[in-house]
Amino acid sequence: MAKIIELKRSITRSNDEDAALLRSELSSKGITLINLMSSPGSGKTTLLSKTISDLDALSYTVANTPIRIAVIEADIGSDVDALRMEKLGIKALQAHTDGMCHMDAGMTRRCIESLDLTDTDLVFLENVGNLICPAEFDTGAHINMMLLSVPEGDDKPLKYPLMFASSDVLLITKTDTLDYFSFDMELCISRVMRLNPEIKIFPVSAKTGEGMDAFESYLKEVSSQTPHSCSN
Amino acid sequence: MAKIIELKRSITRSNDEDAALLRSELSSKGITLINLMSSPGSGKTTLLSKTISDLDALSYTVANTPIRIAVIEADIGSDVDALRMEKLGIKALQAHTDGMCHMDAGMTRRCIESLDLTDTDLVFLENVGNLICPAEFDTGAHINMMLLSVPEGDDKPLKYPLMFASSDVLLITKTDTLDYFSFDMELCISRVMRLNPEIKIFPVSAKTGEGMDAFESYLKEVSSQTPHSCSN
Numbered sequence: 076m077a078k079i080i081e082l083k084r085s086i087t088r089s090n091d092e093d094a095a096l097l098r099s100e101l102s103s104k105g106i107t108l109i110n111l112m113s114s115p116g117s118g119k120t121t122l123l124s125k126t127i128s129d130l131d132a133l134s135y136t137v138a139n140t141p142i143r144i145a146v147i148e149a150d151i152g153s154d155v156d157a158l159r160m161e162k163l164g165i166k167a168l169q170a171h172t173d174g175m176c177h178m179d180a181g182m183t184r185r186c187i188e189s190l191d192l193t194d195t196d197l198v199f200l201e202n203v204g205n206l207i208c209p210a211e212f213d214t215g216a217h218i219n220m221m222l223l224s225v226p227e228g229d230d231k232p233l234k235y236p237l238m239f240a241s242s243d244v245l246l247i248t249k250t251d252t253l254d255y256f257s258f259d260m261e262l263c264i265s266r267v268m269r270l271n272p273e274i275k276i277f278p279v280s281a282k283t284g285e286g287m288d289a290f291e292s293y294l295k296e297v298s299s300q301t302p303h304s305c306s307n
Numbered sequence: 308m309a310k311i312i313e314l315k316r317s318i319t320r321s322n323d324e325d326a327a328l329l330r331s332e333l334s335s336k337g338i339t340l341i342n343l344m345s346s347p348g349s350g351k352t353t354l355l356s357k358t359i360s361d362l363d364a365l366s367y368t369v370a371n372t373p374i375r376i377a378v379i380e381a382d383i384g385s386d387v388d389a390l391r392m393e394k395l396g397i398k399a400l401q402a403h404t405d406g407m408c409h410m411d412a413g414m415t416r417r418c419i420e421s422l423d424l425t426d427t428d429l430v431f432l433e434n435v436g437n438l439i440c441p442a443e444f445d446t447g448a449h450i451n452m453m454l455l456s457v458p459e460g461d462d463k464p465l466k467y468p469l470m471f472a473s474s475d476v477l478l479i480t481k482t483d484t485l486d487y488f489s490f491d492m493e494l495c496i497s498r499v500m501r502l503n504p505e506i507k508i509f510p511v512s513a514k515t516g517e518g519m520d521a522f523e524s525y526l527k528e529v530s531s532q533t534p535h536s537c538s539n
Contacts, residue, residue, distance in 0.1 A: 114347045115438050115467060116459025151439065153465045174469070176408065176439040204466070205439055206347050207383065207408040226458035226481065227348025233385045234436070235347065237406070249458065255487060 079154055079169045080189050082182045090212060094180035097187065097215030101198075107297055108183075108198045110216035112238065115204030117224040118248040118281060120148075120156045123199055125281035127163050129291055142298045147186045147200045149178050156201060166190060177208035180215045187215075196298045206231070210238040218297065220244040225252045229263035232270055240270045244277070246290065251280040311386055311401045312421050314414045322444060326412035329419065329447030333430075339529055340415075340430045342448035344470065347436030349456040350480040350513060352380075352388045355431055357513035359395050361523055374530045379418045379432045381410050388433060398422060409440035412447045428530045438463070442470040450529065452476040457484045461495035464502055472502045476509070478522065483512040 101108050111119050123146060130142055145166035148156035157169035170186050172178065183200060192198065200216060202209045221242040223231055226249060232239045239245065245267060253260070264276060275293065279286035333340050343351050355378060362374055377398035380388035389401035402418050404410065415432060424430065432448060434441045453474040455463055458481060464471045471477065477499060485492070496508060507525065511518035 114436070114459075115463055116346060116456070150466055152468065153462075155462055155465055174439075174443075176437070203439070204346070205408070205437060207406075207435070207437055208440075211406075224348070224458065226456065226484070227346075230387055231347055233387055234382055236384065252458070252484075252487065255484065 078167075078189070079157070079171060080186060081171050081173065082175075082185060083173055090179050090181070093184065094213035094215040097180055097184050098217060101187070101215070102217070104192070106192060106195055106198060107218070107300075108187075108200060108214075108216040109218045109220050109297075110178075110200050110202055110209075110214045111220050111222070112202045112206075112209045112242070113204060113222035114206050114224070114227060117204070117222040117227065119201050119204070119222055120159055121281045122222065122246065122248060122279070123201065124159060124163060125284075125287060126291060126294070127160075127165055129284075129287060130294070131163075142295065143194050143196045145190055145192060145195045145198045147183070147190070147198065149182075149186075149201060149203050151175075151203065166195070172203055176203055176205045177212050178202050178214050179212045183214040183216075197294065206235040206238050210235075210241045218243050220246065222246045222248050223263075224249040225256050225258045228256075229259045229266070232263065232266035236270050239267050239274070242271065242274060244275045244293075247276065247278040249280060249282070250278045250285055251283045310399075310421070311389075311403060312418060313403050313405065314407075314417060315405055322411050322413070325416070326445035326447040329412055329416050330449060333419070333447070334449070336424070338424060338427055338430060339450070339532075340419075340432060340446075340448040341450045341452050341529075342410075342432050342434055342441075342446045343452050343454070344434045344438075344441045344474070345436060345454035346438050346456070346459060349436070349454040349459065351433050351436070351454055352391055353513045354454065354478065354480060354511070355433065356391060356395060357516075357519060358523060358526070359392075359397055361516075361519060362526070363395075374527065375426050375428045377422055377424060377427045377430045379415070379422070379430065381414075381418075381433060381435050383407075383435065398427070404435055408435050408437045409444050410434050410446050411444045415446040415448075429526065438467040438470050442467075442473045450475050452478065454478045454480050455495075456481040457488050457490045460488070461491045461498070464495065464498040468502050471499050471506070474503065474506060476507045476525075479508065479510040481512060481514070482510045482517055483515045 154169040160167035386401040392399035
C-alpha cells in the first residue's frame, strides 16, 4: 500500500511567499524539487518509471553518489500512480487533492514534510493532470517541467500559452508515434519558442528510449548543482 | 475571422438554477444543447468536424428537415477551433474564458445569446480541455458528452471519476490507434460502467470513420426528440 495524504486547499497569506520559503529550505538541504505538469495521459508516470529504471540501471552518480529520487504523486482521489512508483523501489507518496485541479505551495509542503528526505537528491512532484490551473500556482519547485505528448497535437502552445510560458523544460513525449499522428515537430517547437525563448526542449519516447539519454544527462546536471533558492 | 466573445466568471446566486432556466428556455425553442468535455487533445474539434461533414454529406434529416448545427468553442484565449468550424460553413462562436478552466451556465447563456439560433436544432458547446473542473459546473446543456482518447490510457476513469460519473455519453476516440497503445477496451468500459451504469458508450475513429455511424444515429435520435427541460 502506498502512503496516502489527504490535502485541503491551503489558507495562506501568499502562495508566492510560501513557495519561495519552501524552495529556499529545500535548497539549503541540497534537494532539488521538480514540478511535473501535463494533460491527463501525456505520460508523466511512464516517463518517471523509465527515467528511474534507466538511472538505476546505468548507476548514474553525481560525485560518486547515486541520484536518490523520491516521488510525490498528486491526484484527485486514486492511488494508481504511487503504486506504480513503489514497484520500482522508489520512495513514493500519494497526495489526494480533495477534487482540486492543482497543487499549491502549502499542499506541497505538507507532502514534503510527510516524506523522509534524509537521503534524497531529487524530488519529483507529479502534479494533477491539467494544462491550465497548475501553471498559475508556484509549488515551491526549483524547476517547472511540462510534458506534451504527440497524440495531443502541435496546436497546444496556441491554446494553453501560460503553461508553456511558465515552464523551464518541455518534454515532447511519445515521439515513437510521430509517423502515426499529423504532428509538426518544427512548427510546435517554433510556437513554444515564441512564448518562451529560454525553455529547454527534449523530444523523447519512454517506449523506445529515443531521446532519454539527453534528458537523463540534464537531470544528472541539475542534481549535481546546489539548487538555486529562487529560480522561479 | 471567427466571432469572438470575451467572458468573465458569472456572479450569480446559483449556477444550478441558472442552468435549469437556460435548459428550459432552449427546450421551449426545440434546441438541444450538448456539452462536450475532454482532456486537451482528445479530439473534440476533429470529432465535430467529421460529424458535421458526415451529416451534411449524408443529408441526414429529421422529419425531412436537415439537422442544423451551431458550435460554441470555449478556449482560454485562442480562436483556432472556431476557425476550423467556420471552414465547414457552420455557425461558430469562439468564447474566451479569461484563463478560466471551465464554462458555467451564465457564460454559456452569454454565448447562446450571441449566436443567431433561429434555424438551429443542435448546439455543441466545446468546453475547455480539462477532465476536472468542467464536470463540476452545469452549463445548462441537455446532454453531457465526454471524450477519452485511446492514447490517454484506460486508467483515466480511476483518476477522474467525477467526469465519467456525470456524463451521459462517452466517446472513446482514436480507436484506430488501439494496436499501438496498450489500452484495454473491455477493462476501460467496465471501469466506466462501475461509476455510471447508465452511460452510453461509443468507440469511434474520426480518422477511419469506424463507429461514427452509431454515434451519428444517436445524434439523429436526440435531435428528433423535443429536448427534456431537466435532464441534468
